[in-house]
Structure formats: C-alpha cells, structure tokens
Amino acid sequence: MRPETVFITGASSGIGLELAHVFAREGYNVVGVAQNDVQLRDAMRGLEHEYGVKTWPLVQNLTARNAVEKIDEFLHAEKIHVDVVINNAGFGVFGEFIQTDWEDHKELLDLNIVSLTELTKYFAQRMAKRGGGKILNVASIASFFPGVFMDTYYASKAYVLSFSLALAEELRPKGVQVSVLCPGPTRSNFETRAHATRSKLFGRAGDARKVAEVALKGVQNNKLIIIPGTRNKLNVFMSRFIPRKWLAPLVRRAN
Numbered sequence: 001m002r003p004e005t006v007f008i009t010g011a012s013s014g015i016g017l018e019l020a021h022v023f024a025r026e027g028y029n030v031v032g033v034a035q036n037d038v039q040l041r042d043a044m045r046g047l048e049h050e051y052g053v054k055t056w057p058l059v060q061n062l063t064a065r066n067a068v069e070k071i072d073e074f075l076h077a078e079k080i081h082v083d084v085v086i087n088n089a090g091f092g093v094f095g096e097f098i099q100t101d102w103e104d105h106k107e108l109l110d111l112n113i114v115s116l117t118e119l120t121k122y123f124a125q126r127m128a129k130r131g132g133g134k135i136l137n138v139a140s141i142a143s144f145f146p147g148v149f150m151d152t153y154y155a156s157k158a159y160v161l162s163f164s165l166a167l168a169e170e171l172r173p174k175g176v177q178v179s180v181l182c183p184g185p186t187r188s189n190f191e192t193r194a195h196a197t198r199s200k201l202f203g204r205a206g207d208a209r210k211v212a213e214v215a216l217k218g219v220q221n222n223k224l225i226i227i228p229g230t231r232n233k234l235n236v237f238m239s240r241f242i243p244r245k246w247l248a249p250l251v252r253r254a255n
C-alpha cells in the first residue's frame, strides 16, 4: 500500500511543525509550505532523519496572487497525491485597531481567510472527485469571541470555524472529512510576529506538541471541532451562556 501524504501550510515552526512531526511519526510523507527557505528545509530534513519518511519543502508565500497555481504545478511535477490537507499558516496583529498598519491587517486577511479558502477549494474539489480525503483547518478558541485589541485576527478565526463547519456538512456525503482545530494560546513564533509580547494571553501558553497530538487524534477519529486542553474547552463552553455584548469587555480584560 502506498504511504499517505499530508500537506501542511506553515510547517516550519510552531503548531505546523509539531503537526508535521506527529503525522510523520505515524508514517505520513509530508509536503511542508512556508516562506523561509532555510528554516523549512531544516525542518523537513529533520523529519526525514527522525522518521524515515519522504518530505517535500515547498517555499511559497501563500498570499502571492498565483500561490495555488504554483502549488498545483509543484504537486503535478512531483506526482504527489495528497490525502490530508492542513491549512495551518496564519498570524495575528496585536494592538488598538486604529493605531495599527492597514497593510498588516490586509496581509492577515489574505493569509488567514483568502488563502485558506482558496486552498481548501483546490483540494476539496479533487478529494470530492475521488471520494476521499481529509481537511483540517486551523482556527482558534479566538473563533468563539470578539477579539478586543486583536479584532481582525479573532474575526478571521470566526470565519475559519464557520466556513469549516458548513463545508464539513457539504462534503460529508462525498466522502471528504473536514475538521477544525481550535487551540488556545500556544508557545510558538505567533506572539512575536503579532507583536503581542504586552498581551496577558500568553502567560499560560500551552505546548505546541500537545496541540498537535490532540489534533492528530481528532482527525483520526473524524472529530468536527477539536479543542485541545480542558481550560480551553471550558472557556468555549462557558461562552455559550454569556450574552454576546458582555463578551468583548471580558476579552478586553483577558488580552
């Protein structure tokens, strides 16, 4: 039987890199996407040495206009058949909305929403045609809250959750599984890239490997919404009983 292949965006660091590790440990070959050539190639080489799997580093800015075309060309040229897609690449912008740069927010929306949606469409069409495949979209517990001082980030993750839930329902009869991962604050490069070192959120940040292990189990068990950690599950559960207009002041204090 041919080994299965997982395609992971943002596979060079943080949660994406740990997802690459746990899937490689299970015997999956890995196509990893990121922008930093050296870091990505090092990460993929590490997987080959540790687990004896095959890897393909694909250096690509996912917000580039022709990103999906380039990915399509690469997969065809290398004759790669993708079984599992993990749309993980994403970042946040921390700060008062009116004080932060529009260009940063635009890039965030392009990566967290537009690129994720286009890649999902690209893979979902092919998976539906052959009647099988799995898609894991990385949202956040932020998906369940209005994000004061990270307004566009939380809103982008609410989109990822809503989009994935709807798509899961559409694709289920076609044999394609869609899951959505909602981690809480996790140690990675996220905090630095979001300029969120003043935020209180990361004081109790969790471990990216633990997030990846829970995600793997969730995908294997065909779970729809995967929330790693008891505290995160509890926060999401409690949010259902709080009037929406009270959520933003609560988040303001937490952020």
Ligand SMILES: NC(=O)c1ccc[n+]([C@@H]2O[C@H](COP(=O)([O-])OP(=O)(O)OC[C@H]3O[C@@H](n4cnc5c(N)ncnc54)[C@H](OP(=O)(O)O)[C@@H]3O)[C@@H](O)[C@H]2O)c1
Binding pocket: 009, 010, 011, 012, 013, 014, 015, 016, 033, 034, 035, 036, 037, 039, 060, 061, 062, 063, 088, 089, 090, 091, 092, 111, 138, 139, 140, 141, 182, 183, 184, 185, 186, 187, 188, 189, 190, 191, 193
């Ligand atoms: N850390 C948290 O607290 C947390 C909590 C909930 C959800 N999440 C979500 O988890 C996902 C992974 O975040 P992380 O915490 O692991 O952050 P991270 O350590 O900063 O990793 C982000 C990854 O995405 C890649 N990337 C960023 N922009 C890209 C672009 N334009 N094109 C291609 N690749 C790009 C990065 O590589 P390059 O820089 O080389 O491009 C890196 O591999 C994100 O969707 C994030 O929103 C994180």
